Amino acid sequence: MVSPFILVNLKTYKEGMGSNAHRIAAAAETVARESGAVIGIAPAFTELHPMSHHYAIPVFAQHIDAITPGAHTGHILPEAVRSAGARGTLINHSERRLTLADIGACVEAARRLHLESVVCTNNDATSAAAAALKPDYVAIEPPELIGSGVSVSKADPGIIERSVNAVRAVNPDVKVLTGAGIQSGECVRIAVDLGTCGVLLASSVVKAENPEAVLRDLVSLI
Numbered sequence: 727m728v729s730p731f732i733l734v735n736l737k738t739y740k741e742g743m744g745s746n747a748h749r750i751a752a753a754a755e756t757v758a759r760e761s762g763a764v765i766g767i768a769p770a771f772t773e774l775h776p777m778s779h780h781y782a783i784p785v786f787a788q789h790i791d792a793i794t795p796g797a798h799t800g801h802i803l804p805e806a807v808r809s810a811g812a813r814g815t816l817i818n819h820s821e822r823r824l825t826l827a828d829i830g831a832c833v834e835a836a837r838r839l840h841l842e843s844v845v846c847t848n849n850d851a852t853s854a855a856a857a858a859l860k861p862d863y864v865a866i867e868p869p870e871l872i873g874s875g876v877s878v879s880k881a882d883p884g885i886i887e888r889s890v891n892a893v894r895a896v897n898p899d900v901k902v903l904t905g906a907g908i909q910s911g912e913c914v915r916i917a918v919d920l921g922t923c924g925v926l927l928a929s930s931v932v933k934a935e936n937p938e939a940v941l942r943d944l945v946s947l948i
C-alpha cells in the first residue's frame with residue numbers, strides 16, 4: 727500500500743492547544759519518521775507559526791478567507807497563513823461552512839500562494855462540485871459521524887466509494903481523503919482500499935490519553 731496522508735485536525739479542542747499541540751506534533755513527527763507515513767496537523771491559527779517552525783511535518787490552517795491584504799478586521803488572510811509556515815489549508819470544513827463561490831475563491835487564493843487545498847464535503851454531489859474547482863484534495867466527511875466515535879470507513883463505506891467515483895469523473899487529478907470517526911489502522915486501510923489517499927481525523931488522536939499510541943495504530947497496516 728502506498729503511504730497514506732494522515733491529517734490530524736486539532737480543531738479548538740483544549741487537548742489540542744499550547745503544550746498539548748506540541749505533544750501531538752512531536753508524536754506525529756516521530757511516528758511519521760519511523761513509519762514512512764506522511765502525518766500532518768491542522769492546529770489553531772495561533773499555533774501555525776510554532777508548529778511549522780518546531781516540527782518537520784506538514785502544517786495546515788483550518789480555514790482561510792478569500793481576502794487580499796487590506797482592511798478586513800477579524801479575517802484570516804491567506805498570505806498570513808503562508809508566511810506563518812503553513813503548507814496548506816482546509817476549506818469548507820463542516821464546522822466552518824462556506825458558499826460555493828467562497829470555496830472557489832479560497833481554492834484560487836490557495837493556488838496563488840502555493841498552499842495545498844483540502845476542500846471538505848458532506849456527500850458525493852458536493853464532492854463532485856468541489857472537484858470541479860480543482861483543489862489538491864477533496865475530504866469526504868459525513869457530518870453525522872464527525873466526532874461520533876463511529877468510523878465512516880466501517881459505517882458508510884458506500885459514501886467513500888461514491889465520492890471517489892464522483893471526483894474521478896470530474897477531475898482524476900484531485901486526490902480524496904476520508905474523514906469522520908477514523909480511529910485505527912483498519913479504518914485507514916479500508917479508506918485506502920476504497921481509493922482514497924488518506925484520512926482527515928481529529929478526536930481519536932487529539933482526545934487520546936496517548937496520542938502517539940493512536941498514531942502508531944493508524945499507520946500499523948500501511
Ligand code: G3P
Binds near residue numbers: 929
Ligand atoms: O476534520 C476532521 C473531522 O471533522 C473528523 O473529526 O473527530 O470524527 O475524527 P473526528
